[in-house]
Amino acid sequence: MTEEIIIAGFGGQxxxxxxKILAYSGIMQEQEVSWMPSYGPEMRGGTANVTVILSDNKVSSPVLxxxxxxxxxxxxxxxxxxxxxxxGGLLIYDPNGITRHPEREDIRVFVVEAASEAAKMASAITFNMIVLGAYIKVNPVVELENVIKGLKNSLPERHHHLIPANEKAIQRGMEIVREAK
Amino acid sequence: MGELRLMKGNEAIAEAAILAGVDAYFGYPITPQSEVLEYLTLQRPEERTGMVVLQAESEIAAINMVYGAAGTGKKVMTSSSSPGISLKQEGISYIAGAELPCLIVNVVRGGPGLGTIQPSQADYFQSTKGGGHGDYRLIVLAPASVQEMADFVDKGLELAFKYRNPALILSDGLIGQMMEKVEFPEQKERVTSFDQSWVTTGKTKERERNIITSLNLDPEKQYQHNLKLQEKYRRMKEDIMYETFDCDDAEFLLVAYGSSARICQKAVDEARSSGKKLGLLRPITLFPFPEEVIAKFARQVKGILSVELNAGQMVEDVKLAVNGRIPVYHYGTPGGKIFTPDDILKAIDEKLMGGY
Incomplete structure (x- = not known):
């Protein structure tokens, strides 16, 4: 198994x-991982993206x-x-702020309304965990249990009290993700 | 070996420095290597091992602090990125001339000048051909993973003390900023088992005074000193390191180091799956350079492509090693632009295998 993922959005999302949490989850599942960020000027006010690779084999190129x-x-x-x-690949997106929706018909497209759900949950910081939940529901490359372990490893101890809220957000993401029509 | 951690290459270097029992780090921040100094500062190594970590007022100050501390026989290091390494060149030449061990880390960014903060391999010439003034060489190690960023700190210091010569880790923004799994060794004590007969820590009655200098105005003495240095650089060949992938039956060869070698590995995998007999040679030491291995491959393969994140630098050393026997090409993107495995596959078809 090798799963090559791009996660992209605004800086601050x-x-x-x-x-990082996804990569840590992979480690918890004894996978090989790499995490390659875009860094520098494009992050400031522009787009931020990160390439994450999870694999049963050693990761070759971190650049894809x-x-x-x-x-x-x-x-x-x-x-x-x-x-x-x-x-045949997978695209998951949050329609918030999207005016031109995905058009390709040779890939699977899923929708997760994470921004509006995070607003309902009254916690904007859980936004990315709703998205992560949607992803592992559609493509269970890592088990939920290992994601929680990954969360514990990647959050500093002073933020560990936030883990239950994050776990709830992941589960909410798993519930609300739906295939685009 | 301890637990597996997920870390940036820059952080791995910093943690490895503490664990290797480094006595002092002197640095100055610059993207994309600032995490080295940041991590060291956050870790409070003065409490963990007694290691000194100091942010100097400039790169020039930092390298001269390294020069001074190295003269006491301590394990010392600095790190920077391309423009900062250029500023350090005077000090590096002095340290090489005075034959002192130290570790320098360059997390390369695109140039020339202030350039960009994106990854690049355009400092190959500067690293392997001297960099500062005078006939000197550095021991140059090129890590291709976060694990090697960690491992080469101890390895670099070992070689630096073995030859009493500065060692350089030539990394780049890609390996510095990416996160991978890394496993660290046990904490080493901050004591040195290396030969200390030359250090300047105070003369005792039993011995002559030790002198550390790079100045020798007597032409004959300077000439002899240079011959001794050259003899030392030749001896370094016994520490050549390299790695090969899919080379046994290869008809064409890629040569790439560091991050480029990682990107090439995927290109080789894909070329192999479409039936192309392609291999990859990855020099790990860039000085001493694995020229004899390349000369051997020149009798096996039909052509070599040197793949670098620059406008063509290592390709010159590959050509010297091949010595006209087979065609040698370069593929690269200068100025901080990163190629993908697909770009390399295209270059393989157009350049390397174009005539076959």
Whole structure:
């Protein structure tokens, strides 16, 4: 198994930390992992993205041209990465702020209304965990139990009281994700 | 070995420095390597091992602190990124001339000048051909993973003390910023088992004074000193390191180091799955350079492609090793742009295998 994932959105949406938690979850499941961020000027006010690879084998290139899964959180990222999903691959997106929706018919497209759900849960910081929940529901590359372990490892101890709220958000994401029509 | 951790390459270097029992780190922040100093500061190594961590007022100050501390026989290091490493070159030349061990880390970014903060391998010439003034060489190690970022701290210091010569870890923004699994060794004590007969820690009655200098105005003495240095650089060949992938039956060869070698591995996998007999040679030491291995491959393969994140630097050393026997090409993207495995596959078809 090798799963090559791009997670892309605005800086501040928790894109990089979501990737880190996913990578840690992979380690908990004894997978090989890599986490390669975009860094620098493009992050400041622009788009932030991270490439995460989970594999049963040693990871070769951390830099990729095409992806098994694209997790998309804004319009710019959708425009940039929709063409780079492998045929038969997966695209999950939050429709909040999206004016041009995914158009490809040779990939599976799923919707997670994470921004509006996070507002309902009265906790914007759980936004990225709702998205993560949606992803592991559609493609269970890592088990929920290992994601929780990954959360514990990637959050500093002073934030461990937030783990139950994050877990709830992951479960909410698993419930609300739906295939795009 | 301890628990598995998920870390950036830069953080792994910093943690490895503490665990290797480094006595002092002197640095100055610059993207994309600032996490080294940040991590060291947050870890409070003065409490963990008594290690000194100091943010100097400039790169020039930092390298001269390294020069001074290295003269006492301590394990010392600094790190920076390309423009900062250029500033350090005067000090590095002095340290090489004075034959002192130390570790320098360059997390390369695109140049020339202040350039960009994106990953690059454009400092190959500077690292392997001297960099500062004078006929000197550094021991150059090129890590291709976060694990090697950690491992090469101890390895670099070992080689630096073995040859009394500065060692350089030549990394880049990609390996520095990416996170992978890393496993660390046990904490080493902050004592050194290396030869200390040359250090300047105070003259005793039993011995002559030790002098550390890079100045020698007597032409004959300077000439002899240079011959001794050259002899030392030749001896370093016994520590050449490299790695090969899919080379046994290869008809064409990629040569790449560091992050490029990682990207090439995927290109080789994909080329192999479409029936192309492609291999990859990854030099781990860039100086001493594995020239004899490349010369051997020049008798096996039909052509070599040197793949680098620059406009063509290591390709010159590959050509010297091949010595005209087979065609040698370069593929690269200068200025901080990163190629993908697909780009390399295209270059393989167009350049390397174009005529076959």
């Amino acid at each position: 928790g894109v990089l930390s979501m990737g 041209h095409s992806y098994d899964t694209a997790i998309i959180l804004n319009q710019q990222s959708l425009d940039k990465f929709e063409p780079n999903v492998k045929p």
